[in-house]
Amino acid sequence: MSESLIPRATLGRLPMYLEYLQGLTLSDNSTISAAAIARGLELGEVMVRKDLAAVSGSGRPKVGYVAQELICALQACLEQRSNTKAVLIGAGKLGRALLEFSGFEEYGIQIVAAFDCNDQVLRYSRTSKEILPLREFDRYCREQQIRIGIITVGAGSAQQVADLMVAAGIRAIWNFAPCDLQLPYHVILKQENLALSLAYLCNQLK
């Protein structure tokens, strides 16, 4: 992980800070302190201070941040991935749900296409985005320089699909299939375990 990696929890709060600041009436030189933002959002001041420092350094003592600069820094942080394109393989229900989910755009990420080897899916799915035959995957990823791949096939095909992704230049894989993947060391894996998430929630009920 790079030293500049923004913690996950911080990243999750950035859209909220941005929305808050954009909702204020600000002149070009308005300043705002971390404390004022914390009060406005009813959050802990220490946390807000840390979050903003990760994005835009420390504010000036007794002055805080120039609000417009902070907005730009937040936008840069969220939108520097605005050209981040992801693809997915496996256009079943979950795959298509992700394909149509609009929440990724808040983070500047677009799932630009899905791939499937099932002709039924290709023909009959009603989505606004492309669902393409799997044989076009490699060429598509190379042409579009895709580095993020999402696996939403069953456990039985996941390794094969992961191998395809690696061969096509994918550098980070988000795997929803409940299985272990063998990947080269340079490929980052995020294993999504929905069953465990639910089990853990149930466990807390006891």
Place this chain on the structure above:
Amino acid sequence: MSESLIPRATLGRLPMYLEYLQGLTLSDNSTISAAAIARGLELGEVMVRKDLAAVSGSGRPKVGYVAQELICALQACLEQRSNTKAVLIGAGKLGRALLEFSGFEEYGIQIVAAFDCNDQVLRYSRTSKEILPLREFDRYCREQQIRIGIITVGAGSAQQVADLMVAAGIRAIWNFAPCDLQLPYHVILKQENLALSLAYLCNQLK
């Protein structure tokens, strides 16, 4: 959280220990040590020892665990939720994907029914499980004593759906809608933020 709460990571490994032990040829009195299990699964011994202690106490010194007892303890831990029934509201693509996902059963959890107020969904969905009209939700939950609810509607309806769940006796909510929910203190919330998961993965690529 109760003191007996099994850590999430431990919970995630229990099916693996169970499968491993069930694959061994064991007599009624066979014993097995945490160290042997760790070797068999190529895992760290300290971790395995802690995991098993959370489930079945410490093994006996120099002997380890009676394998059948350990199997029973693991099964109890995973299957004491075998009657755990969950329901979901929002039978769109994501909802139906979860409804048909078989991975929950490993943890003794069943999503027994989905609810939706869209007649189209009720009529045309091809799932093996029931998709019922939302007006039947309250009665169903009370009759079946459901305590776990999953929200897979859009952010605009999520609070309303959460209120319905709380009124019907739901005690734990797994929310996929990208919004904050206001819930009574006795209801446990797990907020699933898929956009953030993907954003965080992308962030690691930089």
